[in-house]
Amino acid sequence: MVPTSYYLVLSAILFGLGVLAFVFKRNIITIFMAIELMLNAVNLAFVAFSQALGKPDGEVFVLFVIVVAAAEAAVGLGIIILTARNRRSLNVEHVDLLKL
Amino acid sequence: MPILENLWIIPLLPLLGSAINGLFGAKWSKTIVNSVALGSTGVSFLCAVEAVREFLGYYEANHKAWVKPFFDWIVAGNFRAGFDLQLDHLTVVMLLVVTGVGFLIHIYSTGYMAHEEGYYRFFSYLNLFMFFMLILVLAANYVLLFVGWEGVGLCSYLLIGFYFLKKSAADAGKKAFIVNRIGDFGFMLGMFLLFRTFHSLDFSTVFAAAAKPEVAVEPMGQFGVLTIACLLLFVGAIGKSAQLPLYVWLPDAMEGPTPVSALIHAATMVTAGVYMVARSHVLFTHAPTAMYVVAIVGCATAFFAATIGLVQSDIKKVLAYSTVSQLGYMFLACGVGAFGAGIFHLMTHAFFKALLFLSAGSVIHAMGGEQDMWNMGGLSKKIRTTFLCMLFGTIAIAGFPPFAAFFSKDSILFAAYNSENGGKVLYGVGLLAAVLTSFYMFRLIWLTFAGEKRYDEHKVHVHESPLSMTGPLMILAFLSLTGGWFALPALFGGKDYFAEFLSPVFGAGEAAGGEAAQSLEHMLSIVAVLAATAGLVVAWRMYSKTVTRGTSEGVHKLLYNKYYVDELYAAVVVRPLMWLSTNVLWKVVDAGMIDGAVNGVADGAAAVGDTVRHTQSGNTRSYAVWVVVGAMVLLGIVFWPILHPALFGGVR
């Protein structure tokens, strides 16, 4: 059997990579994808615990996360499209109207 | 005994008068203000008389002082200071003097201040002064006495600076208050020490504890607890009663209106120090060192002030220095153990000094405000009543029999002569001061009233004062003549009624004993009269005829400038303090540290804001980093129980 901690470590690695991508990429869509990656990493952790504890509760949670991620992706991409149209650029560094 | 049960009514009436006049008097006519002020003081005087009558009856029956606690003022742990009023023979004397002379001066003021601005304010302050002075003499513990003590200091400040638009008057008021405060500091330290020793500040408790046989009399030269406490209390008396070295405020206090000088700086407030020492006589008699200091300070002041008074040209300043000098006599008396004689002199001094000040006020009023004696002269025919009254006062102060001061001054000098440790020296200096007193007082009389007039008759219309002013003068003149007759029989081998009256308080040790002592006393009194006559003769030779003012040089200049004491204090005390206040307390502590701290907080907040501002860069990526930072902090908090044992070397 694969020990639970292996899954958790993998989840942590994926999460960390997601954070890196979130910080370093400049394309809005890529940043959004990094968020999806982080969500996936968390899903993995949930399922791993669910398997370890022997209860299906973790999987239910994963289901909800996926649903919410999907909804968020829909709305978020809508916003991205609008922003891209307005600023005529997909570079997040050009979205700086809140600068002091 | 209605009044004794309600002793508080005696001080309360003037307080009410003060409050009413102060709050409403601005809009009232002079008549109403007068009736409120005079009425409250007059009724207070009547109540005092009645209280005395009741007390004498009470004393016949019970042979102890009347003490009535009214309410608890301070209760802290074991300490209780109450609003307790007491009445004993000493208080009787003080009470009658304060209310009686005070009432007369109130009457006088209605005439003197008739044309002044702030008429109602004057009477309000004067009544307030009466309230505090009465609290002072009626108090049954040191704390309440101190309340009165401070209160009369406050009223003195208010009244000296009555003409507050005049800078010299305002400065004089401040000077009086500040110098008094120095004395008060000593007084407070004395009170603290007494409390620490006796655990109470009630007179009855403290004096009973001190009078116990097991409390030893501290030997001369040893500074035990009682000696130090008495010395500290005496420091307070030095400030309040204008002795060396804290007398400097009293001459400046002449900036106030003349009735103020008469009431506060002659008859009542300045005598508070003497009263306090006399009241604490039980403590002082256990501390001979302290008493010796008192005697020396008193004697030195008497002489010192007399020398300055010799050459002054302002009529009120001469009287001011005379007051300082006479107060010195009173302290001399207390210092050699003759407390009764000191109080006797206090009483007679109240009469003749108030008389002298009020007469001087009458002269100033007649001369239209002129106070310099060198601009007067030849007034005796024009203001006859004033002249006669002032003459009575002068004869009294010089110590000629049968006027009042002869008896009181005589008993003081006799007691000084008989005291140990250089009593003869004290006697000698005191006698010399008496010569000087006689001289400068008669100089005053002749410069003012005799010789050719030295003023321009077209500018000054000399007129006699109204009855409201001369009436009290005449009453006081009568008292200056007869006030000493309590002790008259003692001269002829009979009883000294005054000493006998005070014997329940001071003990019977006052009584002179034996034939030899009697004849010595007679001889000394003859010497005193001769001394006074000597002064009179010299003054007559120098000033009774036409005189001109000479130039001031040498010793004369030194005396005229009051030995430059004020300048000395200014240089040694005032200027360093001002420097300290400006450069250290203001610039460093206040502007630098306190303002700096407050401004520093503001600056700090601004600086923090300035730094944190950079997080709001508008750049989404940096926001993303901040999000990660926040997430890390939260994770750290949540995982802390798991993480931290390992951080400090736990097992992996």
Place this chain on the structure above:
Amino acid sequence: MISGVLVIFFVLAALAVFGAVSLILQSHPIHSALSLILVMVSLAGLYLLMGAEFIAAVQIIVYGGAVMVLFIFVIMLLNAGVEERTNFSKMATFGGVPLALALGGIIAAAIARSSGQLPAPTAAAQGALTSTRELSKLLFSEFVYPFELTSFLILVAILGAIVLAQREN
């Protein structure tokens, strides 16, 4: 002894990590999207390995089939090109790597410290545990309230997306 399950795990894990790294390193967003799909598929494989079949299926259908397709549509719609190399944020440049490492470190440390306390995965009853029937039973009994809420959420998301996507006329 290295069992087959472990080998499959490592393979799938390696694929996932490779996909994630490639997401960071690729310059064109379409390549990043494809890398993300790779990650998701390998995660689905991992779910299967753990015995969560339903979740694996949902992962592929919803995430891979819907969400990622949406991403790719948007990329193509917006004609996203190669990413510019702008660098306005000092914070991100200097703080990014240390922060990410620190974050990873915290999580890794937490996992490592507590690995002893983690329950071992139950070998038995895998079928019954993760059957769809069991899952749906749970979903409609204990979690019915969040279930209804999420369906409401989807409705709101649809409305939101429609509103956002309207042109301004």
